[in-house]
Amino acid sequence: SLRDLAGQLDRLHGDGYGKYRTIEGSWAGDGYTVVVRKAQTDPFAPASRIEVRIPADYAGFPERLWAQPIRARALADYLLRELGKRLRGSLLSVDACGQEVLDRSALRVQAGAVTVSLGIDLPGPRRRIDGRGARTALCTELPSAIEAIRYAALDAARLDTHVDAVQDSAALRGMLADAGLVAFVADGAMLARRSGTDDRPLTESAGAIAFQSPESMRAEFELPNRGRVVGMGIGAGITLIVGGGFHGKSTLLRALERGVYDHIAGDGRELVVSRPSTVKIRAEDGRSVQRVDVSPFVGELPTGADTRDFSTSNASGSTSQAATTMEALEAGAEVLLIDEDTAATNLMIRDARMQALVAKDKEPLTPFVDLVRPLYREHGVSTVLVMGGSGDYLEVADRVLMMASYMPEDATDRARALVAGGADRRIEANDFPSVRHRVCDPASVVTEHNGRRKIKQRGIDTLVLGDSDVDLRAVEQLVDRGQVIGIGLALSHAVESGLFDGQRTLGEVLDQLDEQFASSGVAAVQRGYLGDFALPRRFEIAAALSRIRGLRVLP
Numbered sequence: 001s002l003r004d005l006a007g008q009l010d011r012l013h014g015d016g017y018g019k020y021r022t023i024e025g026s027w028a029g030d031g032y033t034v035v036v037r038k039a040q041t042d043p044f045a046p047a048s049r050i051e052v053r054i055p056a057d058y059a060g061f062p063e064r065l066w067a068q069p070i071r072a073r074a075l076a077d078y079l080l081r082e083l084g085k086r087l088r089g090s091l092l093s094v095d096a097c098g099q100e101v102l103d104r105s106a107l108r109v110q111a112g113a114v115t116v117s118l119g120i121d122l123p124g125p126r127r128r129i130d131g132r133g134a135r136t137a138l139c140t141e142l143p144s145a146i147e148a149i150r151y152a153a154l155d156a157a158r159l160d161t162h163v164d165a166v167q168d169s170a171a172l173r174g175m176l177a178d179a180g181l182v183a184f185v186a187d188g189a190m191l192a193r194r195s196g197t198d199d200r201p202l203t204e205s206a207g208a209i210a211f212q213s214p215e216s217m218r219a220e221f222e223l224p225n226r227g228r229v230v231g232m233g234i235g236a237g238i239t240l241i242v243g244g245g246f247h248g249k250s251t252l253l254r255a256l257e258r259g260v261y262d263h264i265a266g267d268g269r270e271l272v273v274s275r276p277s278t279v280k281i282r283a284e285d286g287r288s289v290q291r292v293d294v295s296p297f298v299g300e301l302p303t304g305a306d307t308r309d310f311s312t313s314n315a316s317g318s319t320s321q322a323a324t325t326m327e328a329l330e331a332g333a334e335v336l337l338i339d340e341d342t343a344a345t346n347l348m349i350r351d352a353r354m355q356a357l358v359a360k361d362k363e364p365l366t367p368f369v370d371l372v373r374p375l376y377r378e379h380g381v382s383t384v385l386v387m388g389g390s391g392d393y394l395e396v397a398d399r400v401l402m403m404a405s406y407m408p409e410d411a412t413d414r415a416r417a418l419v420a421g422g423a424d425r426r427i428e429a430n431d432f433p434s435v436r437h438r439v440c441d442p443a444s445v446v447t448e449h450n451g452r453r454k455i456k457q458r459g460i461d462t463l464v465l466g467d468s469d470v471d472l473r474a475v476e477q478l479v480d481r482g483q484v485i486g487i488g489l490a491l492s493h494a495v496e497s498g499l500f501d502g503q504r505t506l507g508e509v510l511d512q513l514d515e516q517f518a519s520s521g522v523a524a525v526q527r528g529y530l531g532d533f534a535l536p537r538r539f540e541i542a543a544a545l546s547r548i549r550g551l552r553v554l555p
């Protein structure tokens with residue numbers, strides 16, 4: 001029992017650090033089990049890993065809080081945040097959560113039973129066991145933290161609000177497609193963040209202005225818990241966000257980017273949702289590209305390279321964006337988000353003067369403005385685009401949203417009038433060819449280093465996978481370092497379990513992974529990994545895979 005563990009730690013006090021290994025194993029607590037899964041071998045090694053298994057009857061959560069998977073995930077998120085607060089200042093730690101509610105390995109609720117995964121920095125000054133310090137953490141602080149997340153100890157009303165709110169956002173997201181929308185922003189939503197490095201909401205006292213939908217774009221939904229919600233519905237097709245600099249265009253787009261995730265109550269974006277298959281596209285010069293058909297965007301290159309089968313270890317701004325777009329479509333994106341701030345201008349627009357000056361046969365690029373309609377017409381892929389600097393897109397947009405002092409106005413009619421009175425219409429591309437589905441060489445997805453699995457993260461910017469560093473800076477919908485590990489685990493699982501078999505296309509591998517995530521959550525890819533991670537989306541898995549520099553694509 002935990003009392004035995006306390007006794008053992010007392011006895012170990014002052015011994016050599018390596019003897020901490022002897023506490024590995026299961027210890028019965030009062031109604032739950034504490035498992036020391038791995039004791040670190042020295043004080044500077046990664047923290048030791050503890051698992052706590054709390055049976056459903058001891059945890060005490062009523063079924064309504066966990067019977068549905070989405071509510072179980074929300075409950076887990078709430079418990080993890082509570083536990084994090086409790087353990088602040090302790091040697092014990094749990095995975096930290098940001099503004100999004102993700103599926104995390106750190107705390108899972110299954111049929112009412114709770115499994116918690118924690119780290120502890122086992123104390124060992126001068127490489128001697130500090131048995132008393134370890135005992136306080138494991139035998140006093142841990143039990144009281146576990147007690148604090150039982151149903152009886154929690155603020156039931158707050159917990160209900162949290163779970164209901166997450167269920168509502170997920171339900172709202174699920175209603176978009178049937179309503180013919182790609183995204184929805186509720187009236188009253190707070191989109192602005194405190195800063196580029198602080199994802200919490202800007203407060204009203206700091207000047208935050210609540211979102212208010214224009215009447216012509218108003219949509220209404222009935223949510224399972226909070227009932228009626230009113231806001232702006234962004235329809236399928238091509239949506240242009242225009243407006244002067246600093247009027248809130250990018251902030252709106254960024255909220256749509258994050259709308260694929262659920263947000264915690266008080267975030268301001270709880271009722272800002274976009275379709276799950278929404279992918280942000282941007283330019284990323286310098287990235288590697290492996291055998292992507294970029295020919296819709298890039299025709300004859302001066303080098304003579306075949307753009308239907310395009311590879312480079314150092315893409316330009318425009319070719320990188322073309323490749324990223326095609327890869328997103330390959331992975332199943334149905335909505336593309338693009339911001340002029342991070343897009344390659346020459347891939348986005350070409351005005352009449354430039355068309356006149358540079359002959360068509362000297363210009364390899366077909367700008368997105370000429371492809372965006374065929375992309376929607378032939379593939380059903382919608383685009384939401386921020387473009388304040390050029391009027392080219394007015395002609396191809398289904399609707400134009402003007403941001404003025406952070407307030408959206410429907411400027412579609414004014415835009416139509418301008419276009420109607422203008423000169424010649426653009427000549428759009430004839431079609432948007434079908435997307436090439438690649439088959440990856442499993443041997444080129446190296447997840448091991450010196451014979452051992454190696455998956456690490458450096459923030460949300462870099463995945464260290466096997467021998468290579470995968471640069472994820474331009475993969476903007478990653479929100480948590482845990483997802484970076486999740487990507488590494490998903491890729492390593494896909495290789496080890498034979499999902500990458502040299503036959504399946506990347507899209508088929510992603511479908512299989514999604515199925516496994518849906519039935520087993522984080523456990524689908526865990527494969528004995530003891531650290532914290534969160535479930536990534538298929539699009540980020542595909543984006544990371546495509547950025548592995550040694551990736552090979554089979555013929």
Ligand code: ADP
Nearest residue numbers: 192207208209244245246247248249250251406
């Ligand atoms: P744009 O892309 O139109 O140039 P941004 O979206 O970058 O503008 O916004 C400019 C600034 O205004 C940012 O600092 C942003 O945080 C702030 N901002 C955006 N929307 C709001 C809002 N609703 N309330 C308060 N500040 C906002």
Ligand code: MG
Nearest residue numbers: 249250251341
């Ligand atoms: Mg901007």
